[in-house]
Amino acid sequence: MSEDSVRVAVGSANPNKLDAVKRAFQSFNGFNNLSFVSVASPSGVSDQPVGYEETLSGADNRAQGAYGGSGYGVGLESGLVPVAGTETGYMNLTACVIYDGQRFHRGVGPAFELPGEVCRMVVDGGCELDEAVHRAGLSDSRRIGYAEGIIGLLSNGAVTRADYMVPAVTMALVALAASAKGEAHA
Template identity: 40%
Template structure:
């Protein structure tokens, strides 16, 4: 039987990344995106706020499924960086009782992007203007543009989904069996 998974977003990158990772781990999965409220600003800044958004998405998407997934990207203060901020994607996976959390590799946006975001704009909007690609975040993502195609947003998002699955893949090590 197929594991039913809801992703707390209609973003095709988040859905595809979840399907790719959970398909490899669980075998047969049926993944669908559901629009939910993250309960945080559209552009979260800070680890706690970003994780809260991922957890809220996962919990709010838990309906008629076995697992729900919440993925939230946010800017995090990072000393010794050019801009003072790193972008990280957090994933929360919920089974109706337990949350597990994972994070992706982080990267730094150009200073002009950070300036605009701190002035109240969303990263996606600013990056769309910078690249000339409409809805870049629902396609290859800023990380693909900035890494010259060496890593796309799906791959970056897969990282946080996989990291959130580690305790579930090793339940006896985490005392959750």
């Protein structure tokens, strides 16, 4: 890392999360000379969050834990959130939080329904999503979230887990940019 680069620390060892953060920052205007690192940062919530509050709290904790005193700490957390009118009553989404040392800038990405059996194992059985996917026989892998993710399985590879998380990071970057513009006009 060069002395004048901006450190972007991702609060996870998951390569999909690091890839999504890199892609979003690099495509967002106004960020130059960035260095990206993975930092093991616990979510402080259950292994599989359920609800917006728990999901956002996990992303907050990961972002703050990854922050190293300069640049940005970025937390990504996927969770199931209640959505009325869906077959299972829940949708899976990813929340992203960017912490700049003073403020949390939040965004969420697209959401999709899980297969009913997987959703029940997570919500009713307290099973982590990777394990539920494995138990349901959808994947031989016990760590599908470190590979293509369940979104990759369900979309037949059309959308990878990293692809799916990029919009959440982008929306958090929008919140960061809006905050900076608000301060400039204050």
